[in-house]
Amino acid sequence: MKIVKHKNNRGGVRLGAGRKSGSGLYGEETKVIRVPRSSLGDIKKYLNLSRMNNIDGISLAYEETAYNPLVLFEHKVPAGFPSPADDHVEKRLDLNEYLIKKSDATFFVKIKGDSMIDASINDGDIVIIDRSMQAKIGDIVLASVDGNFTIKTLSKYKLRPRLLPANEKYKPIEIDENTQFELWGVVTGAVRKFK
Amino acid sequence: MKIVKHKNNRGGVRLGAGRKSGSGLYGEETKVIRVPRSSLGDIKKYLNLSRMNNIDGISLAYEETAYNPLVLFEHKVPAGFPSPADDHVEKRLDLNEYLIKKSDATFFVKIKGDSMIDASINDGDIVIIDRSMQAKIGDIVLASVDGNFTIKTLSKYKLRPRLLPANEKYKPIEIDENTQFELWGVVTGAVRKFK
DNA sequence: CATTTGAATATTGTAACATTAATCAAATAT
DNA sequence: ATATTTGATTAATGTTACAATATTCAAATG
Numbered sequence: 001m002k003i004v005k006h007k008n009n010r011g012g013v014r015l016g017a018g019r020k021s022g023s024g025l026y027g028e029e030t031k032v033i034r035v036p037r038s039s040l041g042d043i044k045k046y047l048n049l050s051r052m053n054n055i056d057g058i059s060l061a062y063e064e065t066a067y068n069p070l071v072l073f074e075h076k077v078p079a080g081f082p083s084p085a086d087d088h089v090e091k092r093l094d095l096n097e098y099l100i101k102k103s104d105a106t107f108f109v110k111i112k113g114d115s116m117i118d119a120s121i122n123d124g125d126i127v128i129i130d131r132s133m134q135a136k137i138g139d140i141v142l143a144s145v146d147g148n149f150t151i152k153t154l155s156k157y158k159l160r161p162r163l164l165p166a167n168e169k170y171k172p173i174e175i176d177e178n179t180q181f182e183l184w185g186v187v188t189g190a191v192r193k194f195k
Numbered sequence: 196m197k198i199v200k201h202k203n204n205r206g207g208v209r210l211g212a213g214r215k216s217g218s219g220l221y222g223e224e225t226k227v228i229r230v231p232r233s234s235l236g237d238i239k240k241y242l243n244l245s246r247m248n249n250i251d252g253i254s255l256a257y258e259e260t261a262y263n264p265l266v267l268f269e270h271k272v273p274a275g276f277p278s279p280a281d282d283h284v285e286k287r288l289d290l291n292e293y294l295i296k297k298s299d300a301t302f303f304v305k306i307k308g309d310s311m312i313d314a315s316i317n318d319g320d321i322v323i324i325d326r327s328m329q330a331k332i333g334d335i336v337l338a339s340v341d342g343n344f345t346i347k348t349l350s351k352y353k354l355r356p357r358l359l360p361a362n363e364k365y366k367p368i369e370i371d372e373n374t375q376f377e378l379w380g381v382v383t384g385a386v387r388k389f390k
Numbered sequence: 391c392a393t394t395t396g397a398a399t400a401t402t403g404t405a406a407c408a409t410t411a412a413t414c415a416a417a418t419a420t
Numbered sequence: 421a422t423a424t425t426t427g428a429t430t431a432a433t434g435t436t437a438c439a440a441t442a443t444t445c446a447a448a449t450g
Contacts, residue, residue, distance in 0.1 A: 026233075028231050028233060030229045030230060030231050030232065031230060031231075031232055031235060032229050033227070033228065033229075033235070033239075035227075036221035036225050037224045040226060040228070042241070043228070046234070046238070093303045095294060095295070096289065098321075098388065099386060108288050123233075139389075139390070140389060186390065188389055189390075190386070190389070191290060191294060191387075192385050192386075193383065194383055194385070195325075195334070195381060
C-alpha cells in the first residue's frame with residue numbers, strides 16, 4: 001500500500017473561475033414546483049422534447065404578404081354591451097391595417113423558443129417585420145448574425161451594434177468586424193392565436 | 196385593560212382528527228421538481244386542465260390546448276432567406292384571415308391592466324373575441340361578473356363555473372347563484388403593436 | 391342540538407442543503 | 421514549450437426541510 005501525501009500547494013484564488021451562468025440543462029433560470037405524481041411522466045417528457053428542440057429563436061419565415069384589406073366589421077358590438085362609447089371596446093378594426101404600414105415591405109416570422117419571453121413574445125407567436133423602416137436604437141429587430149437569424153433589441157456599444165435579448169438570462173451579442181451581421185427589419189408587432 | 200384567561204381545557208387527543216389524505220388539489224401524492232422558467236406557464240396550464248378533468252370527467256385533448264409543446268418545424272431558418280417555393284413556408288398571410296374565423300361574430304377589446312400578464316396578454320394589447328364559439332373548459336373567455344367585464348380562463352369547480360386569472364396574485368372567481376354571470380365570448384387571439 | 395374552540399394532520403409553495411458539474415489558472419509532468 | 425493534473429470556485433440540480441395554510445375531529449360551550 002502506498003500512501004500519497006498531497007502537498008496542497010496548487011490552486012489558490014482563481015478569479016472568474018466556476019461554472020458559467022446559463023450553462024445548465026435548460027440554459028435559463030429554473031424554478032421548483034410541486035406537481036401530482038401522475039403528471040410527472042408527461043411533464044418530464046414535455047421538458048425533454050422542448051429542450052431538444054430549443055435551438056434558435058426562429059424557425060419559420062415568410063415572404064411578401066398579399067395585402068388585401070377587408071372591412072370586417074360594420075357594427076358588431078354585442079347587444080347590451082355596456083358603455084359602447086367606452087374607449088376599450090373597438091367596433092371596427094382591420095388587423096392588417098392596424099398592424100401593417102407598408103405591405104410590400106412587410107413579412108412575418110414565426111417565433112420558436114423563449115429568448116424574447118420577457119418582451120411577451122412567446123413560442124408560436126408570429127411577429128410582423130417591416131423591412132423598409134430605419135432601425136433605431138431600442139427597436140426590436142430581426143437580424144442575422146454569423147448565419148443565424150435572431151430577434152433582439154438593437155443597441156449600441158462603443159460605436160458598434162449590439163443585440164440585447166429580452167430575456168436577461170441570455171447574453172448580449174456583440175458585433176465586430178469579424179461577425180457577419182445583417183439587419184433584416186424592424187419588428188413592428190406580434191400576433192398570437194389561442195384557438 | 197382586561198386580562199382574559201383561557202382555560203385551555205377543550206380539545207385534547209382527537210383520534211382520527213386532521214386533514215384526510217388525498218384531500219388536496221390533485222387528490223393524490225405530489226412531488227417537487229425543478230423546471231425551466233419558460234415552461235412554467237405551459238405546465239401550470241396543463242395541470243389546471245388535468246385537474247379540472249378529474250373533477251368533472253370532461254376529457255380534453257391535451258394536444259390541442261396547453262399540452263402542445265411540439266408546434267415544431269422541420270428545419271431552422273435556411274441560409275438564404277425563405278423562398279416562396281419552400282413547401283414549409285406559408286406564401287400568404289392575411290392577418291384577418293389568420294386570426295378571425297367568423298367575422299360577424301367577432302369583436303375586439305383593448306386590455307387594461309395586468310391580470311392576464313402570465314398568459315402574455317399585456318396592457319395595451321388587443322384581444323380578439325368570438326361570440327359564436329362554444330366556450331370550453333380551459334378557454335380564455337370574456338365574461339361579465341356582477342357587472343364588471345373580465346378576461347379569464349374558464350374552469351369548473353363542483354359543477355359551477357369558475358374563472359381563473361392567469362396572474363397568480365389574483366384569486367379565482369367563483370360563480371354561484373347570487374353572482375351575475377354572463378359569457379360574452381371566447382378569446383381566440385391577441386395582437387400587439389410595437390411601433 | 392348547534393356553535394365554538396383547540397388539537398391534529400395533510401397540503402403546498404418556497405427555502406435550504408448537499409451533491410454534481412463546469413470552469414479557471416497555478417503547479418506539475420512530459 | 422506544451423500538455424496534464426489539481427484544487428479552488430461557482431452554478432445547476434434534485435431532494436429534504438420547513439412554515440404557513442387548509443381541513444377535519446370531538447370536547448366544551450351556549
